[in-house]
Amino acid sequence: MKNKWKAYVLMMVALLLLTGIKVYADTSGFEHSSKGYYTVFEQGTDKEIFATSWEVDVGDRYHSTDNKMYEVVEVDRDGKKAYAKFIEDVKMPEIDEIFVTETMQTARREKQVALYFSHNAESYVPTDGTDSKPGRGGIVEVGEAFKKGFEKLGVKATVDTTSHEPHDANSYVRSRRTATRLLQKGPDAIFDIHRDAIPKEHYITTINETPAARIRIVLGRRNQNLKANEELARKIKAISDDTHPGFVRDIFYARGNYNQDLAPRVLLFEFGTHEHTRERAENSAGIFAEIVTKALYGGTTAKGERVQGEQQSSKGTGSGLTWLFVIAGLGGLAFLLLSTGGREMFSKVRGFAKREFGSFLARRNKRDGEK
Amino acid sequence: MPVGFMILVFVSVLILLGVAHRVLDRLRLTDGGALAVIAAMLVGTFIPDIGITRNVAVNVGGAIIPVALAVYLFIRAGTAKERTRAVVAALAAGAAVYALSKVLPAGPEENQFMNYYYLYAIIGGGIAYLLGRSRRSAFIAGIMAIVLSDLAQAVVNWYTGSPGRTVFGGAGAFDATVIAGVFAVVLAEVIGETREKIQGGTAKKDMAFERGEFVQGKDNKQRNGGDGNEE
Numbered sequence: 001m002k003n004k005w006k007a008y009v010l011m012m013v014a015l016l017l018l019t020g021i022k023v024y025a026d027t028s029g030f031e032h033s034s035k036g037y038y039t040v041f042e043q044g045t046d047k048e049i050f051a052t053s054w055e056v057d058v059g060d061r062y063h064s065t066d067n068k069m070y071e072v073v074e075v076d077r078d079g080k081k082a083y084a085k086f087i088e089d090v091k092m093p094e095i096d097e098i099f100v101t102e103t104m105q106t107a108r109r110e111k112q113v114a115l116y117f118s119h120n121a122e123s124y125v126p127t128d129g130t131d132s133k134p135g136r137g138g139i140v141e142v143g144e145a146f147k148k149g150f151e152k153l154g155v156k157a158t159v160d161t162t163s164h165e166p167h168d169a170n171s172y173v174r175s176r177r178t179a180t181r182l183l184q185k186g187p188d189a190i191f192d193i194h195r196d197a198i199p200k201e202h203y204i205t206t207i208n209e210t211p212a213a214r215i216r217i218v219l220g221r222r223n224q225n226l227k228a229n230e231e232l233a234r235k236i237k238a239i240s241d242d243t244h245p246g247f248v249r250d251i252f253y254a255r256g257n258y259n260q261d262l263a264p265r266v267l268l269f270e271f272g273t274h275e276h277t278r279e280r281a282e283n284s285a286g287i288f289a290e291i292v293t294k295a296l297y298g299g300t301t302a303k304g305e306r307v308q309g310e311q312q313s314s315k316g317t318g319s320g321l322t323w324l325f326v327i328a329g330l331g332g333l334a335f336l337l338l339s340t341g342g343r344e345m346f347s348k349v350r351g352f353a354k355r356e357f358g359s360f361l362a363r364r365n366k367r368d369g370e371k
Numbered sequence: 372m373p374v375g376f377m378i379l380v381f382v383s384v385l386i387l388l389g390v391a392h393r394v395l396d397r398l399r400l401t402d403g404g405a406l407a408v409i410a411a412m413l414v415g416t417f418i419p420d421i422g423i424t425r426n427v428a429v430n431v432g433g434a435i436i437p438v439a440l441a442v443y444l445f446i447r448a449g450t451a452k453e454r455t456r457a458v459v460a461a462l463a464a465g466a467a468v469y470a471l472s473k474v475l476p477a478g479p480e481e482n483q484f485m486n487y488y489y490l491y492a493i494i495g496g497g498i499a500y501l502l503g504r505s506r507r508s509a510f511i512a513g514i515m516a517i518v519l520s521d522l523a524q525a526v527v528n529w530y531t532g533s534p535g536r537t538v539f540g541g542a543g544a545f546d547a548t549v550i551a552g553v554f555a556v557v558l559a560e561v562i563g564e565t566r567e568k569i570q571g572g573t574a575k576k577d578m579a580f581e582r583g584e585f586v587q588g589k590d591n592k593q594r595n596g597g598d599g600n601e602e
Contacts, residue, residue, distance in 0.1 A: 055478055135534035165535035169475035169487055170524070173517075177430070177541025184417060186372075220479070222486070224383055228376060256479025257486060261383070262545065264376045317375035321382055328386050 036080050037198040043073055043083040053197035053273075054218070054254055056082045061221065063090055063237070063251035092238045093231075111155040111297055114182040114190045115143045118175035118258075120163050122195050127278035131197070134165055138278040142271050143193045145282035149289025155297070157289075158185060172259065179259040179266065188296055189232065189265040192258060194218075200275035207244050207287055213272025213280040214249040215240075215288055220257035220268075224323040228264035228316030235295040244287065264316065387553075388413070388544065394556040395440075398507055399447055409544075411436045416543025426536045427525050433540020433548050438518060441511045441552070448507060456503035460512040463502075464495040465519025472520060488547035489554055491516055496555030497562075506559050513555025517548040 037053040040062065049070055050062060060072040062084060070084035123138035125131050143159050150157035160182055164174040175192070182190055196203065196216060203214045217233045219226060233251050240248035260266045269288075271281040293299065372380075388409050395405035415432025422428045429435060441461075448454045468491050479486060495513035499505060518539060525537040540548045 055476065162536050163534040165528075165533055166524075167477055168472045169477055170472040170520070171477060172479055173472075173487060173547045174535070174537070174541075177433075177538045177546065180416070180542040180545055181420075188372075224379065228379070254479075258479060262542075263380055264372075315375075317379050320379045324379075324382055324386055 038075075038080050038082055040070075040072065040082045040084050042070070043085045049084055050250060050252075051198045051202050052216075052252060054252065057255050059221075060255060061087070061253035063234075063253075065246050065249050067092055067237075067241070090234070092241070093235050095235075095238050095242055111293075112158070112185070112187045113150060113155060113292075113296070114158040114160065114185065114187040115146060115193055116160040116162065116175065116178045116182060116190070117143060117194075118164055118171055118192050119167055119194060120161060121165060121167060123274065124195065124272070124276065124278035124281065125274050126276065131274040132167070135163055136161065138281075139193055139195055139271070141278060142195070142281045142285050145285035146191075146193065146271075146289055149286040150293065152286075153290060153293045155289075155293055158182060158187065172256075176259050176262070179262055183263055183266075189267065189292075190263070191292075192266075192268040194268060194270050195281065196270045196273040198273050200273055203249070203272045204276050204280060205247065207247060207283070210283050211277075211280050212247070212284040212287065213276055214247055215272075215284060216249055216270040217251045218258065218268040218270065219251060219253045220255075220260040221253045222255060223257040223261035224320040224327075225260055225262075225264045225266065225316070226253075226323075227319040229260055229267055231315045232265055232295060233267060236292055239291050239294050240288075243291065247284070247287065248291070264320070384544075387550075390557070391544075391549070391553045394510070394553045397556065397560075398440075398444055398510055408436065408440055412544040412549065416545070420538050420541060424529075426528060426534070428536075428538045428541070430538060430540040430543055430546070432543035433546035434518065435540070437514045437540065437549055437552055441514045444507045444511055453503060453505060453508065456505065457499070457508040457511045460495075460499040460502045460508050461515035461519065464491075464498045464512040464516035465523070467494050467498065468516045468520040469523045472524075488517075488550040491520075491547060492551040492554030493558055495551050496558030499555065500559045500562050504559075504563065506556050506563075509555040509559035510552050513552035514548055516555075517546075517551050521548075 037051055038056045039051045040049045040056060041047060042049050049064060056072055056075055058072055058075055062070045062072070064070065067090045069087040069090050071087050072082050072084045074083040076082065117137075117139055119137075120140055121132045121134050121137040123129075123131055123133045128138040140159075140161050143161075147157040147159045160178050162175075162178045164171045164178070179190060179192070205212050205214050217236065219229055219233060230251075237248045237251060258266075258268050260268075271284055271288075391412075392405050392409050395408055396402060398405075400408065412432040415430065415436050418431045420428040420430050445454060445457055448457060471490075471494070472487075475487070492513050495516040496509040499508035499510075499512035502508065521537050521539050524535070527533070528535045528537065540546045543549075
């Protein structure tokens, strides 16, 4: 009886530890704007590095506008402040790599990307009158402008406007279904389109005398495709730095996976923030489509430098596979240790091999015997 | 897609389906049966969703096959007691997942340790195990937790006129439905093994495992621990 209760207590503790639930009182269907935002400072100097409406956690990383990598080391949730330490200067991809004539093998294959909106109610207050328009927020119009930008360059862009409302903890469970459906069409890349919710000063800019909004790329740091996605994100930023410095403002490595575990080249973009006009984000979409197209399919920058497309690159595969094998191996080993331990574990492994590969081994033994 | 990325996707899918196969293998399915279910889920993933209403659809691989398997396991349950426990666990897990989707933070970055579908697996598996210590109930509760929560959301959307679309199991074999079902069983196994460790051995160490079920060994009817209720 005593053991039984011990087991129940252990189970409950395990459940609590595993879930790490933080219950929030705010369930009003916010669109990343009513919660406030974090300001992140450099540890030691207290220099402001960036601001974000995303929840910031220790271990998150940040690739700044000037290509420096920081890691969040302290978070003050009540004060909405965080501190990050400088890690290293990011080595950006060379954009004048040898231009490959068959870049992206364009003659043989249709260029294709797909766009969707996990939070398709997100809107821009000055234009849309609200920060959230259920059904079809202003963000969908930005996606349409992004699509037009791609199509001008000969890239087919599929826009999926499926609503994943309400904006609750299951939004990404629902948008995962849309992302999976889009991936089945075989796009070269798939992008989840969002907007941020911090003061507009962090995002507004002017490109070629046109009002525009800067763009943030978000990478989920909890999946096997992180390195592959990082390659593409860095390529995009490198091209942007070359043609429109500061336009792609940064790359934020957040906790979570944002459906990026489904395949490589699945990215999340923040087109500006809720406080500026939607037109700024739409203007940015056209310019950004050109940058993303060059990153994916190759081309020539405004300065005449040649860019090799990422499409035929497999960078990030090795680390992705390592990640998978380590997770699977550790999971299996932990279970074996828990269920057996010591000598019994080896006996179970032998038993497993015998059971699972028995028929194969038997055939081989038989063959050896015949010889 | 470059070959490297194809390998990466292939290995990811293989590992997920490998875990799923080991799990199904422990649910009164034969090796071949488990493989057939996995294959059906995979093929079903690519079959276009079946529309029910304008905003409600269902995917074959992510919902119809897993729910059919859950129903099969329910029918094959050994006793009426086990069936009742499975129904209660499924309803409780569905309610818990729906409630949690409303109180948990909306951003995946705000959850401290894991993605929500694994959390939902823990809820389904945890509730089922506490109620009946049954792997089959854990699977049923994991699958139905997501299906019932989706159903509740679809009803709420319909009632409130919300434009939100519900596609049951829409991500096929990679949907939260399948992941919750599979990992609920994994959790039930982990808890079961932990309990065994604590109580110093299994109640079934003198039993034989035949055709997916524990049966009394020929020459030993003596139980040495546990309450004999693990399935």
